Amino acid sequence: NAGVTQTPKFQVLKTGQSMTLQCAQDMNHNSMYWYRQDPGMGLRLIYYSASEGTTDKGEVPNGYNVSRLNKREFSLRLESAAPSQTSVYFCASSYRGDRGLHSNQPQHFGDGTRLSIL
Amino acid sequence: RKEVEQDPGPFNVPEGATVAFNCTYSNSASQSFFWYRQDCRKEPKLLMSVYSSGNEDGRFTAQLNRASQYISLLIRDSKLSDSATYLCVVFMEYGNKLVFGAGTILRVKS
Numbered sequence: 001n002a003g004v005t006q007t008p009k010f011q012v013l014k015t016g017q018s019m020t021l022q023c024a025q026d027m028n029h030n031s032m033y034w035y036r037q038d039p040g041m042g043l044r045l046i047y048y049s050a051s052e053g054t055t056d057k058g059e060v061p062n063g064y065n066v067s068r069l070n071k072r073e074f075s076l077r078l079e080s081a082a083p084s085q086t087s088v089y090f091c092a093s094s095y096r097g098d099r100g101l102h103s104n105q106p107q108h109f110g111d112g113t114r115l116s117i118l
Numbered sequence: 119r120k121e122v123e124q125d126p127g128p129f130n131v132p133e134g135a136t137v138a139f140n141c142t143y144s145n146s147a148s149q150s151f152f153w154y155r156q157d158c159r160k161e162p163k164l165l166m167s168v169y170s171s172g173n174e175d176g177r178f179t180a181q182l183n184r185a186s187q188y189i190s191l192l193i194r195d196s197k198l199s200d201s202a203t204y205l206c207v208v209f210m211e212y213g214n215k216l217v218f219g220a221g222t223i224l225r226v227k228s
Binding site for chain 1: 149150152160161167209217221
């Protein structure tokens with residue numbers, strides 16, 4: 001009963017390094033999301049994927065890229081990490097709702113990746 | 119004005135107390151609402167969905183006031199284990215997106 005699994009749980013990078021955050025879900029959900037959460041702010045959507053083969057920008061996509069590898073997996077890549085990208089990153093998934101591309105169904109979250117960029 | 123606004127708190131209440139949080143939203147066409155609970159350094163977890171005028175689940179009651187564009191969460195008989203941050207989430211028809219509030223901190227003390 002894994003739900004949404006994220007790796008790694010913690011990571012420290014130097015400015016300019018690259019890395020990929022991995023996310024997998026086993027709930028047969030169509031839609032997957034990447035968020036970042038910073039102190040005093042709500043979760044902000046980076047990218048989402050309404051279904052396998054499609055990805056779309058969210059509120060704060062700059063500096064990130066994503067890949068929807070298959071229905072289960074959705075990865076987030078930082079090509080050249082910057083200190084402003086220090087944050088907690090959450091992956092989430094949901095059933096596709098009845099309101100177009102972005103789901104109005106509740107989302108289920110992974111336990112997060114704490115990323116620090118020095 | 120933020121699309122979803124919550125009083126950040128913290129709300130400090132004794133065990134057994136009743137506490138209520140409000141959440142206001144800007145898009146009057148919004149149809150779907152959720153309350154999530156987030157423990158310190160953990161992921162958000164769905165507490166309840168609110169699709170019509172309200173919802174009740176044990177000690178937790180969510181109410182929706184469309185005219186005033188707010189939803190509330192009422193917690194009765196507070197437990198120590200209720201201490202957490204409560205996130206209000208609204209599906210915005212305009213923009214077709216889920217928007218998360220910054221959360222309200224609840225601390226229940228013995």
